[in-house]
Ligand SMILES: [Ca+2]
């Protein structure tokens with residue numbers, strides 16, 4: 001009887017020991033799993049922060065490149081890289097047409113480009129235009145269509161008190177029919193009939 005009891009107790013002890021060992025090994029597995037999970041989370045967080053750091057650095061480089069390019073663009077094309085046919089002078093942009101047309105049509109064509117026929121109100125601007133037009137005839141924004149002999153710029157201002165560069169003997173209103181002005185040889189101004197066809201100069205403010 002005592003022997004049986006002893007064997008039972010021994011068996012129970014063994015079972016308990018076995019269970020304890022099993023529990024311990026399962027616990028170890030769970031701890032290891034938890035540690036690996038933690039490690040994965042840490043690695044993920046670290047790589048995420050590195051990726052965001054890299055992308056912010058990349059953005060900075062991109063912005064710097066953009067800034068450099070836009071300042072280079074401004075130096076090369078102050079009137080805008082999309083408007084390379086416009087020439088910059090003194091804070092404004094000028095277009096020298098390649099086609100000849102009447103004064104009225106030239107006025108409309110400048111308008112479609114958000115500009116107007118050129119106003120020459122200084123010697124510096126006259127020099128620029130003179131150099132650029134090289135004895136070719138180009139319409140400017142000056143006419144006496146509203147009142148004979150009263151020459152007004154296209155912005156409504158009176159030309160007489162300001163800078164003028166009329167050719168000697170001009171404006172002569174030849175045949176009583178010359179109401180529009182163009183630059184002529186040596187850049188001097190001449191009045192001619194408005195349906196005459198010549199090149200034209202448009203002017204607009206330079207982009208900010
Ligand atoms: Ca006239």
Ligand SMILES: [Ca+2]
Nearest residue numbers: 172190191192
């Ligand atoms: Ca004339």
